[in-house]
Amino acid sequence: xxxxxxxxxxxxxxxxxxxxxxxVRGIGPTKEAAFANAAQALTAVITDLVSVASLHAVPIVCxxxxxxxxxxxxxxxxxxxxxxxxxxxxxxAVRFNNHSLHATAWGEPVDVARHQPAVEVKGATYTELSVKxxxxxxxxxQCVVDV
Amino acid sequence: MDxxxxxxxxPDEWHIAxxxxxxxxxxxxxxxxxxxxxxxxxxxxxxxxxxxxxxxxASYAMPDAHWGYGFPIGGVAAFDPDVGGVVSAGGVGFDIxxxxxxxxxxxxxxxxxxxKERLADTxxxxxxxxxxxxxxxxxxxxxxxxxxxxxxxxAVGKGYGTHEDLEFIEEHGCMAGAEPEHVSxxxxxxxxxxxxxxxxxxxxxxxQQVVTVFDEEAxxxxxxxxGDLVVSIHCGSRGLGHQIGTEFLKSMAVSASxxxxxxxxxxxxxxxxxxxxxxxxxxxMRAAINCALANRxxxxxxxxxxxxxxxxxxxxSLLYDVSHNTCKVEEHDIDGTPTRLxxxxxGATRAFGPGHPDLPPSLRSVGQPVLIGGTMGTASYVLAGTxxxxxxxxxxxCHGAGRSMSRHQALRQWHGRELVKDLAARGILIRSxxxxxxxxEAPGAYKDVSEVVDAADDACLARKVARLEPLVCVKG
Numbered sequence: 001x002x003x004x005x006x007x008x009x010x011x012x013x014x015x016x017x018x019x020x021x022x023x024v025r026g027i028g029p030t031k032e033a034a035f036a037n038a039a040q041a042l043t044a045v046i047t048d049l050v051s052v053a054s055l056h057a058v059p060i061v062c063x064x065x066x067x068x069x070x071x072x073x074x075x076x077x078x079x080x081x082x083x084x085x086x087x088x089x090x091x092x093a094v095r096f097n098n099h100s101l102h103a104t105a106w107g108e109p110v111d112v113a114r115h116q117p118a119v120e121v122k123g124a125t126y127t128e129l130s131v132k133x134x135x136x137x138x139x140x141x142q143c144v145v146d147v
Numbered sequence: 148m149d150x151x152x153x154x155x156x157x158p159d160e161w162h163i164a165x166x167x168x169x170x171x172x173x174x175x176x177x178x179x180x181x182x183x184x185x186x187x188x189x190x191x192x193x194x195x196x197x198x199x200x201x202x203x204x205a206s207y208a209m210p211d212a213h214w215g216y217g218f219p220i221g222g223v224a225a226f227d228p229d230v231g232g233v234v235s236a237g238g239v240g241f242d243i244x245x246x247x248x249x250x251x252x253x254x255x256x257x258x259x260x261x262x263k264e265r266l267a268d269t270x271x272x273x274x275x276x277x278x279x280x281x282x283x284x285x286x287x288x289x290x291x292x293x294x295x296x297x298x299x300x301x302a303v304g305k306g307y308g309t310h311e312d313l314e315f316i317e318e319h320g321c322m323a324g325a326e327p328e329h330v331s332x333x334x335x336x337x338x339x340x341x342x343x344x345x346x347x348x349x350x351x352x353x354x355q356q357v358v359t360v361f362d363e364e365a366x367x368x369x370x371x372x373x374g375d376l377v378v379s380i381h382c383g384s385r386g387l388g389h390q391i392g393t394e395f396l397k398s399m400a401v402s403a404s405x406x407x408x409x410x411x412x413x414x415x416x417x418x419x420x421x422x423x424x425x426x427x428x429x430x431x432m433r434a435a436i437n438c439a440l441a442n443r444x445x446x447x448x449x450x451x452x453x454x455x456x457x458x459x460x461x462x463x464s465l466l467y468d469v470s471h472n473t474c475k476v477e478e479h480d481i482d483g484t485p486t487r488l489x490x491x492x493x494g495a496t497r498a499f500g501p502g503h504p505d506l507p508p509s510l511r512s513v514g515q516p517v518l519i520g521g522t523m524g525t526a527s528y529v530l531a532g533t534x535x536x537x538x539x540x541x542x543x544x545c546h547g548a549g550r551s552m553s554r555h556q557a558l559r560q561w562h563g564r565e566l567v568k569d570l571a572a573r574g575i576l577i578r579s580x581x582x583x584x585x586x587x588e589a590p591g592a593y594k595d596v597s598e599v600v601d602a603a604d605d606a607c608l609a610r611k612v613a614r615l616e617p618l619v620c621v622k623g
Contacts, residue, residue, distance in 0.1 A: 017553035019186055019214040046278060047583075065401065076393050083337050083386050086279045110279030117278035118583035119554075120347045120623070122241040122389040125216045126400065126413035146216065146241045146389075147348050147554070 034139035052090035054106030075124035201232025210602035211549035217414030220494035235417035244439035245383030253462035256356035271578035282343035298437030326430025337386030343445035347623030524590030
């Protein structure tokens with residue numbers, strides 16, 4: 001059984017169901033952590049996150065008019081890097097500068113035998129899209145991804 | 148779905164009366180049992196589509212409709228550019244021109260038996276499938292643009308298949324109006340190693356046998372008989388289409404307010420057909436249709452190569468090639484007036500009726516072949532477009548079984564290894580790089596394809612011609 005939820009301290013990610021596809025949700029004490037955890041949830045749609053070594057760093061920058069569009073852009077930038085570099089990522093560092101996001105994703109080339117990738121993600125969608133703080137102050141960043 | 152929200156207009160036709168900002172009614176074609184099982188989100192999405200500017204007649208959903216993005220999957224809607232109609236990147240989706248192609252082999256299922264394992268292994272080895280796989284065709288900048296402009300016609304020119312194939316592909320294998328200059332460098336880069344690859348998820352290549360013929364006349368015109376061995380290919384425009392969908396979804400969502408469009412759901416991102424972004428999208432989306440047609444043409448060539456080695460008596464010919472996620476310009480009769488409309492089909496198949504001028508002359512007497520993909524453990528169907536379908540939903544029908552269960556639930560319920568073993572015991576050989584992928588695509592996670600097809604037949608959207616069952620399935 002592949003994990004669909006992971007929790008450590010205050011930071012975590014989880015999947016939520018969509019009839020045809022999969023929802024990814026990152027939760028964390030800061031918006032940065034929630035975005036990084038949403039990226040982990042994205043990788044976990046494809047493979048078991050612990051099977052992906054964080055060997056090579058890839059820089060990512062994106063920009064969007066609001067937090068929600070920025071989350072979609074961030075996940076889509078990762079999808080693009082995964083597709084064109086034939087890589088999977090497992091560790092992420094995110095920081096914001098107004099409406100732009102500067103991040104590093106660490107990962108390794110896809111090894112089909114070891115990673116057993118289940119699906120390729122086509123794109124992040126605006127379905128169930130939200131970036132918000134809950135009443136306890138935790139940041140939640142989520143959307144459905146098309147697979 | 149709550150039946151009280153709908154008004155029944157026939158055994159398989161349900162209406163949503165216009166309310167709120169709806170400009171037209173919603174119409175769902177399905178049996179009562181399919182409607183009861185349909186997610187409430189389908190109701191919400193059919194209703195939302197009905198609010199878009201320039202929509203004509205109704206917002207439709209096919210019997211396999213399920214919760215999609217903006218549009219339901221199985222959604223059909225047409226827009227008139229002369230009354231402010233829109234084109235929607237959300238209404239076409241990420242996997243532009245994902246579709247099914249059916250090939251006759253000239254062989255019977257009996258011919259397969261002695262070499263079944265070898266054929267399964269060779270197909271799996273020869274046809275790139277799954278995450279991280281790369282194709283054997285690599286395109287430089289000039290060739291990429293030529294492919295995007297030429298589609299399957301370009302592929303045939305490069306030696307992948309025959310000119311006869313082109314006649315049996317929608318648009319005769321080349322979508323007019325493609326504008327590669329509106330396809331971003333990112334989209335082209337994402338595609339450069341992906342020509343001739345199957346992809347993953349619900350995409351597949353199946354060797355099937357024709358088990359039942361329902362309509363002798365149509366099946367004879369389609370050239371299939373009980374016992375025949377056929378090959379189905381289900382895939383789309385790969386990374387290029389996904390990237391175009393991603394980019395235009397954003398630019399249309401951001402520009403909507405500038406065009407005075409109120410979006411009930413950002414995923415319905417759209418732009419007036421007669422706007423700069425609308426026209427750019429149409430040019431790029433048509434290029435992605437050509438990419439999908441070229442991709443299926445190259446995979447067809449790879450299948451031919453495998454059979455030439457394993458079953459050299461095979462003589463391949465194309466029954467037909469249909470696309471599911473498109474926006475096409477078509478002329479339809481609206482209140483007695485032929486009207487040029489931009490018809491969106493999101494997870495729906497074009498199903499033109501008999502006599503339609505776009506059909507190849509040899510198929511014109513019975514209507515367009517409609518190819519319905521099932522699951523790796525059930526069945527697929529061949530249907531034919533009907534005269535009635537042209538009046539019901541712009542000549543459209545369902546496209547597949549549609550999921551009844553999320554991937555999440557499927558993973559909890561099935562294990563890939565056991566599924567592969569169980570299916571092998573039933574004579575269905577599965578080849579896939581990912582056992583988790585197989586579990587997520589478990590046949591039980593889908594609706595009953597036969598019920599969906601019967602509903603399409605009962606509603607006269609298309610009529611049943613033949614049932615196909617899988618013998619070998621290559622999954623990405």
